[in-house]
Amino acid sequence: MGEPAPQRWKEDLELATRCVAGERSAQRTLYEREKRRVHATLYRVLGSNHHIEDVIQETFLKVFRSLRGFRGNASLATWIDRCAVRAAYAHLTSNKRRGTSLELVTDPPSGDPSAERRALAREAARHLYAELDKIEAKQRIAFTLHELDGHSIAEVSSIMEATVVATKARVWRARQQIEARARKDDVLRAWMQVETTERGERGEREERGEREERREREERGERGERQEEADREQ
Amino acid sequence: MSSERPKIPVEPLSDARWAKVDDALFTALDAEAGAPAPVAVPRAPSRHLVIGAASVLALAAAVLLFVVFRGAGPARNDVVLNPSHIETGATPSRLAVGESTIEVAPASAVVASGDDAHGILVVVETGQVDCEVTPRKDRPPFVVQAGNVRVRVVGTRFVVARDGGDVHVRVAHGAVEVSRGADVIMLHDGDSWPSATSATSATSATSAPSATSATSAPAVTAPAATDDDAAATPSVPAAPTAPIVNAPSTSLPATAARDGKDAQRLYEAAARVETSDPDGAMASYRKLASGGGPWAPPALFAAGRLAADRGRAAEAKRLLDDYVTRYPRGANVDDARRILARIR
Numbered sequence: 001m002g003e004p005a006p007q008r009w010k011e012d013l014e015l016a017t018r019c020v021a022g023e024r025s026a027q028r029t030l031y032e033r034e035k036r037r038v039h040a041t042l043y044r045v046l047g048s049n050h051h052i053e054d055v056i057q058e059t060f061l062k063v064f065r066s067l068r069g070f071r072g073n074a075s076l077a078t079w080i081d082r083c084a085v086r087a088a089y090a091h092l093t094s095n096k097r098r099g100t101s102l103e104l105v106t107d108p109p110s111g112d113p114s115a116e117r118r119a120l121a122r123e124a125a126r127h128l129y130a131e132l133d134k135i136e137a138k139q140r141i142a143f144t145l146h147e148l149d150g151h152s153i154a155e156v157s158s159i160m161e162a163t164v165v166a167t168k169a170r171v172w173r174a175r176q177q178i179e180a181r182a183r184k185d186d187v188l189r190a191w192m193q194v195e196t197t198e199r200g201e202r203g204e205r206e207e208r209g210e211r212e213e214r215r216e217r218e219e220r221g222e223r224g225e226r227q228e229e230a231d232r233e234q
Numbered sequence: 235m236s237s238e239r240p241k242i243p244v245e246p247l248s249d250a251r252w253a254k255v256d257d258a259l260f261t262a263l264d265a266e267a268g269a270p271a272p273v274a275v276p277r278a279p280s281r282h283l284v285i286g287a288a289s290v291l292a293l294a295a296a297v298l299l300f301v302v303f304r305g306a307g308p309a310r311n312d313v314v315l316n317p318s319h320i321e322t323g324a325t326p327s328r329l330a331v332g333e334s335t336i337e338v339a340p341a342s343a344v345v346a347s348g349d350d351a352h353g354i355l356v357v358v359e360t361g362q363v364d365c366e367v368t369p370r371k372d373r374p375p376f377v378v379q380a381g382n383v384r385v386r387v388v389g390t391r392f393v394v395a396r397d398g399g400d401v402h403v404r405v406a407h408g409a410v411e412v413s414r415g416a417d418v419i420m421l422h423d424g425d426s427w428p429s430a431t432s433a434t435s436a437t438s439a440t441s442a443p444s445a446t447s448a449t450s451a452p453a454v455t456a457p458a459a460t461d462d463d464a465a466a467t468p469s470v471p472a473a474p475t476a477p478i479v480n481a482p483s484t485s486l487p488a489t490a491a492r493d494g495k496d497a498q499r500l501y502e503a504a505a506r507v508e509t510s511d512p513d514g515a516m517a518s519y520r521k522l523a524s525g526g527g528p529w530a531p532p533a534l535f536a537a538g539r540l541a542a543d544r545g546r547a548a549e550a551k552r553l554l555d556d557y558v559t560r561y562p563r564g565a566n567v568d569d570a571r572r573i574l575a576r577i578r
Contacts, residue, residue: 053258
């Protein structure tokens with residue numbers, strides 16, 4: 001991602017040039033090279049394969065329509081990811097969309113040592129995307145690209161054409177909401193267990209205690225202010 | 235959050251669903267390619283639209299004035315961006331691509347991309363380009379593609395013209411190699427392709443051994459001699475730089491002379507069987523390389539390149555080092571150095 005290597009840059013530029021010239025074989029080459037990666041990214045953003053064909057198609061239409069502006073400043077993969085993100089954003093914010101259809105992976109075969117882990121992931125995904133459906137689309141995209149698709153913050157900011165600060169804020173806000181949900185949701189909490197274990201239960205308790213204390217202080221402050229106002233009025 | 239957390243599983247799309255995406259996408263692209271220019275739907279103009287339209291009209295007028303007053307004067311000079319689509323009207327356009335220049339003839343459309351550091355590709359959609367390419371030296375090659383015809387050059391001046399499926403190449407000076415499908419043709423000063431007598435062979439005035447006809451995969455061509463090389467040894471052929479695939483398998487001549495037509499035949503036969511009989515091809519290249527004569531340099535390079543393609547790094551290094559030492563101004567010296575760098 002980001003700045004392409006010279007050889008890759010050359011290949012990307014040649015392929016893009018041929019695509020711009022309308023060479024169908026080049027367009028097919030690019031499509032075949034990238035389609036599964038695009039599908040995986042879109043799947044992690046959208047949470048299911050529901051209507052994903054339309055979004056994939058829209059992504060590649062955007063790619064082929066916009067390649068004329070490709071200058072090779074970033075890799076072709078990043079360029080394609082930008083188109084995928086725009087298509088996903090349009091889909092997430094469209095009126096046609098009615099929640100996430102959670103037709104996730106088939107059940108793992110019994111006896112598989114990783115079965116429990118995968119079953120947890122599957123169930124957690126249902127809970128996670130149910131929560132992500134409530135989050136603003138840009139926050140959701142930033143969060144899924146960073147936390148689920150494995151992009152760095154810098155890469156996400158490049159893909160979303162946003163500043164690093166804005167991207168960090170989007171990821172942070174989405175994470176706050178997911179973590180808040182996880183505190184009440186055993187499945188989601190179990191899925192996020194690795195992190196909480198790393199932090200340590202003590203740290204978690206302290207953090208929670210601090211938050212509750214802060215909230216209480218604020219509430220006390222508000223109550224105090226209201227009481228003062230009431231006293232003044234009397 | 236941690237990377238050790240179980241990954242969200244991605245449910246793969248079935249082949250049928252992928253086929254649906256494929257069909258829909260390329261049908262849409264076909265429709266866009268064949269669709270007429272969109273027609274504006276009449277609607278009540280807003281204040282912003284009126285202002286915008288006025289700006290566009292002013293800009294169009296400025297462009298029109300520029301075109302009119304430029305008249306039939308000298309072609310303008312543009313610097314190519316990556317990639318740039320250039321369409322000419324009644325007047326030609328001259329482009330600077332790195333240190334090389336491309337003159338795009340009137341009523342032509344080309345896409346040019348790249349620079350001297352990364353190589354240059356010019357795709358001729360229609361019309362004609364007149365390319366003046368400075369010797370590439372250590373720089374990546376300059377390639378012109380017109381339909382399924384590919385012209386790769388190290389340093390020369392040539393013209394590529396395309397009218398639908400018909401492509402014509404004419405070399406003013408220097409040498410280029412033209413490939414279409416499995417046919418690879420070497421063109422030298424004054425040559426044109428296709429010739430009046432044959433649609434697939436070069437019209438080289440000096441036949442032996444200037445025409446290299448090693449078969450090659452589509453879009454895989456050999457670099458041609460530089461201007462310097464062409465002047466010094468105008469008949470020295472260049473060897474293919476990439477593995478030769480899908481070539482028809484033919485048996486090698488049992489006995490072949492080292493010079494003249496027999497050497498050329500032996501070289502061509504070796505090129506054809508690189509994939510089906512690499513050992514035989516290698517033996518022929520070595521035989522030609524050891525004997526001297528005009529086919530020795532390309533044969534030595536081809537042997538080194540073939541060894542590299544087969545993963546025999548030590549052998550490739552020895553052969554290509556030998557090539558660079560023996561023929562420091564050889565037609566394939568840049569490619570040899572690139573392969574050596576890759577091996578190292």
